[in-house]
Amino acid sequence: MGLKEINDRIAKAVAEAGRVPGSVKLLAVSKVQPLERVEAVLEQGHRVFGENRVQEAAGKWPDFQKRFPDAQVHLIGPLQTNKARQAMELVQAIHALDRPKLAQTLARLAQDLGQCPDLFIQVNTGEEQQKAGILPADADEFVAQCRALDLPVVGLMCLPPVEETPALHFSLLAKIAARNGLTGLSMGMSGDFEQAIAFGATHIRVGSAIFGERVKPA
Numbered sequence: 001m002g003l004k005e006i007n008d009r010i011a012k013a014v015a016e017a018g019r020v021p022g023s024v025k026l027l028a029v030s031k032v033q034p035l036e037r038v039e040a041v042l043e044q045g046h047r048v049f050g051e052n053r054v055q056e057a058a059g060k061w062p063d064f065q066k067r068f069p070d071a072q073v074h075l076i077g078p079l080q081t082n083k084a085r086q087a088m089e090l091v092q093a094i095h096a097l098d099r100p101k102l103a104q105t106l107a108r109l110a111q112d113l114g115q116c117p118d119l120f121i122q123v124n125t126g127e128e129q130q131k132a133g134i135l136p137a138d139a140d141e142f143v144a145q146c147r148a149l150d151l152p153v154v155g156l157m158c159l160p161p162v163e164e165t166p167a168l169h170f171s172l173l174a175k176i177a178a179r180n181g182l183t184g185l186s187m188g189m190s191g192d193f194e195q196a197i198a199f200g201a202t203h204i205r206v207g208s209a210i211f212g213e214r215v216k217p218a
């Protein structure tokens, strides 16, 4: 499919939703993609990328950033506390703040480092046992906890259950964000980003539709 077509589809979905042009940020999800494909997208001028593992991001982005200094990386996958410091030094945003212990660790490290990436709280909108994230019923309290820790929470993130229609999850996430005064909504992937935009997504995470199918499992 490719970057240009995705950008065209985003612009169309933004217009159809009556939203401000440029109000949706595309994260090109480059996890496990061959470096040549990532480089090609950088060369086409794209600068914001998503990775789901700290180790993998650390292995490729410092080199790319020597050549493309304004390239940004957002961590969209789960973060172990023992990798938190490395992540905070490497990425511009963390999309999966999903538990109190991680919030405490990030707050302590933010004091130490004097900086903190933008944070999105992951909400387990489908209440799936195997999935990370704060349950919808606990979200308001967790947002308040993070704010009390002075963490720069900019929005919420969700990964809807694969077998369900995502619309209900997008609208639930938007509702929780609105009542907590949060403007960022990280939702929508290759198969459903237009729908996510209709429900107010500000950050969409699109991998295979830009780069092609992932060769290895993520």
Ligand SMILES: *Cc1c(COP(=O)(O)O)cnc(C)c1O
Pocket: 029, 031, 052, 076, 077, 159, 189, 190, 191, 205, 206, 207, 208, 209, 218
């Ligand atoms: C891999 C991944 C994506 C992108 O998935 P595609 O279906 O390839 O667009 C989005 N969000 C998260 C959290 C992911 O791990």
